[in-house]
Amino acid sequence: MTGKNIRPATVLVHQGRDRDPATGAANIPVYLSSTYHHFEGRAGEYDYARSGNPNRDQVEEAIALLEGGVQGFAYASGMAAIGGALCLLKSGDHLIAPDDLYGGTYRYLTLVLPQQGIETTFVDMTDPQQVEDAVRPETRALFLETPSNPLFKITDLRAMVDIARRRGLLTLLDNTFMTPLLQPTLPLGIDVVIHSATKFLGGHSDLLAGLVTTADEELAKRLKRQHNAMGAALPPFDCFLLARGLKTLKVRLEAAQNGALLLCERLMDHPAVARVYFPQLADHPGRAIHFSQAAGPGAVLSFELKDQKQVQPLLETVKLPIIAPSLGGVETILTHCWSMSHAAIPASVKNSLGIRESLLRISVGIEDPGDLWDDLVQGLERFKR
Amino acid sequence: MSTSGYWKTASRLTQIGVGKDEATGAISYPIYPSATYRHPAVGESTGFDYTRSGNPTRQVLEDSLAELEGGARACVFSSGMAALTTLFLHFRAGDHLIVSQDLYGGTYRILTEIFDKLGLRASYVDTTDTAAVIAVIKPESRALLVETPGNPLLGIADLVALGEACREHKLLFVVDNTFLTPVLQRPFDFGADVVVHSATKYLGGHNDLCAGVLVARDEALGERLYFLQNSTGGILSPQDCWLLMRSLKTLPLRLERHCANALKVAQWLCLHPRVSSVYYPGLHDHPGHALSQRQANGFGGMLSFRVDSETTACRVLKRLKLISFAESLGGVESLMTLPAVQTHGDIPEPERLRLGICERLLRFSVGIEDVDDIIADLDQALE
Numbered sequence: 001m002t003g004k005n006i007r008p009a010t011v012l013v014h015q016g017r018d019r020d021p022a023t024g025a026a027n028i029p030v031y032l033s034s035t036y037h038h039f040e041g042r043a044g045e046y047d048y049a050r051s052g053n054p055n056r057d058q059v060e061e062a063i064a065l066l067e068g069g070v071q072g073f074a075y076a077s078g079m080a081a082i083g084g085a086l087c088l089l090k091s092g093d094h095l096i097a098p099d100d101l102y103g104g105t106y107r108y109l110t111l112v113l114p115q116q117g118i119e120t121t122f123v124d125m126t127d128p129q130q131v132e133d134a135v136r137p138e139t140r141a142l143f144l145e146t147p148s149n150p151l152f153k154i155t156d157l158r159a160m161v162d163i164a165r166r167r168g169l170l171t172l173l174d175n176t177f178m179t180p181l182l183q184p185t186l187p188l189g190i191d192v193v194i195h196s197a198t199k200f201l202g203g204h205s206d207l208l209a210g211l212v213t214t215a216d217e218e219l220a221k222r223l224k225r226q227h228n229a230m231g232a233a234l235p236p237f238d239c240f241l242l243a244r245g246l247k248t249l250k251v252r253l254e255a256a257q258n259g260a261l262l263l264c265e266r267l268m269d270h271p272a273v274a275r276v277y278f279p280q281l282a283d284h285p286g287r288a289i290h291f292s293q294a295a296g297p298g299a300v301l302s303f304e305l306k307d308q309k310q311v312q313p314l315l316e317t318v319k320l321p322i323i324a325p326s327l328g329g330v331e332t333i334l335t336h337c338w339s340m341s342h343a344a345i346p347a348s349v350k351n352s353l354g355i356r357e358s359l360l361r362i363s364v365g366i367e368d369p370g371d372l373w374d375d376l377v378q379g380l381e382r383f384k385r
Numbered sequence: 386m387s388t389s390g391y392w393k394t395a396s397r398l399t400q401i402g403v404g405k406d407e408a409t410g411a412i413s414y415p416i417y418p419s420a421t422y423r424h425p426a427v428g429e430s431t432g433f434d435y436t437r438s439g440n441p442t443r444q445v446l447e448d449s450l451a452e453l454e455g456g457a458r459a460c461v462f463s464s465g466m467a468a469l470t471t472l473f474l475h476f477r478a479g480d481h482l483i484v485s486q487d488l489y490g491g492t493y494r495i496l497t498e499i500f501d502k503l504g505l506r507a508s509y510v511d512t513t514d515t516a517a518v519i520a521v522i523k524p525e526s527r528a529l530l531v532e533t534p535g536n537p538l539l540g541i542a543d544l545v546a547l548g549e550a551c552r553e554h555k556l557l558f559v560v561d562n563t564f565l566t567p568v569l570q571r572p573f574d575f576g577a578d579v580v581v582h583s584a585t586k587y588l589g590g591h592n593d594l595c596a597g598v599l600v601a602r603d604e605a606l607g608e609r610l611y612f613l614q615n616s617t618g619g620i621l622s623p624q625d626c627w628l629l630m631r632s633l634k635t636l637p638l639r640l641e642r643h644c645a646n647a648l649k650v651a652q653w654l655c656l657h658p659r660v661s662s663v664y665y666p667g668l669h670d671h672p673g674h675a676l677s678q679r680q681a682n683g684f685g686g687m688l689s690f691r692v693d694s695e696t697t698a699c700r701v702l703k704r705l706k707l708i709s710f711a712e713s714l715g716g717v718e719s720l721m722t723l724p725a726v727q728t729h730g731d732i733p734e735p736e737r738l739r740l741g742i743c744e745r746l747l748r749f750s751v752g753i754e755d756v757d758d759i760i761a762d763l764d765q766a767l768e
Contacts, residue, residue, distance in 0.1 A: 032593040032628075034585050035713035035720065041703035047727070048712045049585075049595050050464045076463035077437050079618030091478040091504035104437075104616070112616050116503040117478035198420050206418040208436050208622065229495045231466025232619030235595065241418075312427055325435050326421035336427050340434070 008066060008181055009250045015243060016061025017054075028054055030240045051228050055239035059211070062246055063201075066180040067193050069213030071220040073227045074234035074242070078176065078196025079104050081210025083112075085172055085192050087226045088219070089140055091117030096134045097143040098125040100151055100353045102174065103344040105143070126286060128159040135163070141170040144190070147177055147290065150302045150337045150361040151354060152277040154286025157293050161189035170219075176200070176328070181253055183294040186215045192223075199328025200299075202245040203252050207238045252330060252366055256299035259332075259369035263362065266373055267303050272310060272380045274358070277302040300327055300363045302337070308358040310380075311336060317379035320372055327363030332372055335361040394453065394568055395637045401449045401630050416627045417441045438615050442623040446630050451607075453633075454562075454580050455573045456600035458607025460614040461626065465563065465583025466491050467619035468597025470499075472559065472581065474613050478504025480527040483556070485512040485542065486740060487535030489583075490729035492561075497731075512547065513540040513673060519550050528557035530581075534564050534673070537689045537724040537748040538741060539664045541673025544680050548576025563587070563715070568637050569644075570681040578602050579610075586715025587686070590632045590639050594625045639717060639753055643686025646759060647751040651688050653760050659697055659767050661745075664689040686751045687714060689724070695744045697767070698723060702747075707754065707762040714750035719759055722748045 020028050031054050036046045046052050060072035075081040082105055089095065097109055099122040109120040120143075123130040131142065142164055146155035157173070164171045172192045173185055179200045185193055195201055197209035214220050227233065234242070264278045279290040280297035290297070305311060315323050321334035325341045335341050338357045342350060350356075364372070392400070402414030409415075417440055422433040433439050443461060450459035462468040469492060476482070484496065486509040496507045508521045512531045529551055533542040544560065551558035559579045560572035566587045572580050582588055584596035599614075601607035614620060621629070644667070651665035666677040667684030677684060692698050701721075702710045708719040712727050722728055725744045729737060737743075751759065 034589070034592045034595050034716075035709075035711040038702070038710040041699060041710055050466060075618075076467065076620055076622065077618035079437060079616065080463070080467075080620075081618075083617045083619075087499060090502035104618075107616050112474060112613065115477045116474070116505075118503075202420075205420045208420055208618075208620065210618070226499060229466065229491065229498055230470045230619075231462075231464035231468075231491075231595075231597070232470065232617075233463060233467075233595070235463060235622045235625050237624045238622045315424075315427055322421065323424045324421040329420070333421065336424075339427055340424070 011062070011065050012249050013247050015058055015246065016065055017058050028058055030236050031055055032236055049236070050231050050233055053236050053239070055236040055243070056234060059234070059239050059242045059246070062243065063180070063195070063211040063213045067184060067213045068186045069193070069215050069220075070217055071224065072211060072213040073223055074239060075210035075212065075227070076232045076234055077208040078194075078198055078210040079108065080232035081194050081196070081212050082108060082174070084227055084230060084232060085194050085212050085223065086113065086118075087230065088170060088192070088222060089118050092138060093118050093140040094136050094138045095120045095141050095143055096131055096139060097122055098145055098148055098155065099123060100148045100153060100355070101143070101145050102149050103342040105174070107344040109143075125155040125160070126153050128156060128163060131160065131163055135167050135169070139167070139169060141172055144171060144173040146173075147279055147286070147298065149177065150277070150341065150359060152279055152284070152302065154279060154290045156289045157185060157188050157190065165189070177298050177300060178294055179249065179253060181250060182296045182298060185293070186213070188293060191216060191219060197242055198326065200253060201249060202242050203249060203328060203330060204245055205326060205329035205331060205333075207241045207245075209234050209238055209242050253299060255366040256364050257296050259364040259366070259372060260297065260299045260301055262369045263364060263373060263376070264301055270380055272305055272307075274304045274306045300361065302359055302361045304356060305358045305360070308356070311358060311360065313382050314360070314379035317382050318375050320367060320375040321362065327361070329363070330366045332365035332367060333363040335363070337361050397449070397452065398633050398636055401633055402445050405445050414442060414445050414627070414630065416623050418623050436623070437618050437620055440623050440626070442626045443621060446626045449630065449633065450598055451600055454567045454600040455571055456580065456602050456607070457604045458611065459598055459600045460610050461584070461621040461629070462597035462599070462614070462619045463621050464595040465581070465585055465597035466495060468581055468583070468599050470495060471610070471613045471617055471619060472579065472599055473500050473505060474617060475609065476505050476527055479525060480505055481523050481525045482507045483518060483521055483526060483529045484509050485530065485532045485535055486510055487512070487538050487540050488532045489536050490724075490731045494731040511540070512542040515543055515546040515550060518547060519554075522554050522556070526554070526556055528559055530559045530561065532561040532564070534666055534677070534685060534687065536564065537729065537746065539666055539671070539687065539689060541666055541677045543676055544572060544575035544577070552576060564687055565681055565683070565685050566636060566640065568640050569683040569685060573602050575680065578606060584629055585713060587640065587643070588632060588636065589629055590636065590716055592713060592716035592718060594628050596621050596625055596629055640683065640686070642753040643751060644683045646753065646756045647686045647688055648684065649756045650749070650751050650759060650763070654690050654763070657767060659693050660690050661693055662691045687748070688751065689746055689748045691745045692747065692767070693745070698745050698747055701766045704766040705762060706765070707758055714748070716750070717753045719752035719754060720750045722750075724748050
């Protein structure tokens with residue numbers, strides 16, 4: 001089931017390999033074996049599970065096919081994938097990243113990498129000039145996220161690729177929010193695409209995983225060696241679960257995005273809501289750029305309440321959403337960014353970025369959107385009464 | 386469970402997870418695959434927020450491993466190399482490490498290919514010679530990483546002497562305890578600060594999972610390792626945590642048989658005309674035999690032997706029937722490896738040959754099959 005002309009929905013269902021050659025089983029069996037016998041004293045396709053495993057091959061081929069990469073790499077978590085990809089840098093190198101990036105990545109760039117002699121400058125990436133100005137002789141890479149989390153600021157990927165090419169920089173993009181279905185970025189010239197597959201790609205909130213892919217053979221070779229050497233590979237059972245999750249990605253994402261569009265409209269009209277953040281909005285400053293590089297707004301949005309005191313009653317009242325960090329599951333997940341997803345970012349930084357205590361992020365699941373709205377409204381009205 | 390502090394190791398291992406599931410009383414602790422956890426209210430948590438940061442199944446496993454080694458805190462990872470990667474991220478650019486020269490090739494590879502460009506330097510020394518270790522200490526040295534017994538030549542390092550040297554020179558003392566496990570060797574008793582395991586090996590024991598462990602002796606270092614585990618995310622998945630817990634229950638039984646079988650096989654190999662040398666600490670003429678008796682409760686299930694020619698080595702690997710020719714070690718199934726090509730293939734040839742890892746050297750992870758069958762298979766393969 002391979003070939004360049006196969007459409008994404010088909011790739012998702014069949015992936016690179018979808019049946020067991022030995023038995024014809026419709027799914028590849030879960031190969032837990034840590035090691036492989038060398039028949040006749042010769043190594044076969046597999047020798048040691050950290051270096052390669054049939055279930056991992058399945059998801060690694062799937063992400064490469066979906067993104068248009070030459071090879072994929074599966075990691076034990078999204079952060080392990082980010083750490084693995086950032087190992088393309090070395091001590092003394094400099095990195096530029098958005099000032100409103102995911103809290104876990106921010107922690108990694110500010111508290112782990114500086115010890116290894118890798119420094120990061122954080123800029124507002126919606127402004128390409130700021131990126132240009134931050135480039136130093138030792139700058140090696142741009143780390144990108146678009147839309148940003150949780151304020152949905154849009155970075156112009158073509159402009160970033162242009163800067164990177166002119167200045168000889170690598171571009172690494174965290175494409176978790178959009179998935180390759182909505183935002184295929186390797187064709188735009190992005191060098192390395194990273195996913196927290198814990199989110200939409202896995203889609204059931206029942207596994208942690210990270211995926212990386214690239215269209216560049218040379219980068220793929222380096223990533224492959226690092227992946228094997230560093231050892232944070234995704235275990236076989238989770239590869240199986242992820243492959244299973246991928247099969248329904250398109251139908252899940254379409255349903256969730258429809259739900260998000262409906263909630264966005266209704267939240268905008270609700271008197272308790274001060275502001276909605278979502279690329280679909282007509283007055284969103286990044287709307288045109290977003291839709292020039294992505295096929296939809298996605299299924300996550302944020303909204304700010306007029307009164308911060310209303311946050312707690314809302315969270316106490318709603319019944320459907322899971323109140324938790326994370327996103328991209330079939331279940332709707334409501335996150336208080338200040339205390340959950342962005343807890344690792346200092347309060348002063350959050351304030352300066354506009355991540356207020358009254359901000360909530362909603363990852364819309366595939367429940368009936370009408371039920372979701374009824375549930376949210378109850379929470380929003382409760383405070384008034 | 387307050388009496389568990391007095392239990393012997395075998396009882397503790399058998400009882401892992403028992404009584405921990407208060408909701409149902411399940412004897413086998415459940416697998417929690419959930420990535421995230423519902424919060425009761427803003428600022429409140431059940432103790433679990435997000436599985437990278439903490440997972441109930443992983444918690445039971447990590448607590449058990451910390452208790453088993455006698456450390457303050459354990460962190461589990463998706464492979465032994467992921468555990469070492471995380472440990473190495475503890476250091477800074479400019480720091481220097483001293484490492485056993487008789488060590489797993491993957492550790493050598495990650496130090497030379499990844500951490501060297503991140504500014505972490507390493508010296509490889511014969512850690513069976515304490516004076517040689519002290520001789521390479523520099524002002525920027527931060528840690529000593531010792532594998533004992535060594536891999537693949539089974540040299541024995543003096544843990545007491547190295548522990549003292551580390552204290553005197555303020556080095557972090559890290560012991561890779563993969564070959565012996567806490568059942569046979571407890572590095573914290575000799576002053577180790579961190580114990581490392583590839584739990585893919587004896588701890589897992591069934592060749593069906595990849596996992597790594599770091600155990601810190603004290604709470605502060607444990608907290609630091611947890612910070613790195615959570616930040617870098619190379620965690621062990623809940624299913625594999627559960628499999629590892631299940632494996633630990635039979636660890637003492639398995640090791641007993643591994644040790645007994647390995648000794649018999651080593652003695653048999655010594656008498657074989659095609660075998661020129663046998664490396665097993667349980668043999669009386671092994672240079673580390675007495676030292677091993679002082680610091681460990683057994684000699685383990687790993688041995689290496691040198692045959693008369695490279696042709697013999699190839700023929701043996703091709704003719705083995707019961708024993709699999711495969712990388713890895715520590716499983717119930719017997720596995721044989723050609724270290725020069727497989728496990729230590731990433732060490733440059735001149736260095737490898739200097740260490741004695743030539744293509745006549747075979748490493749044997751003796752399984753728990755009937756020892757007569759193992760010997761019969763070796764006999765027909767060596768004929």
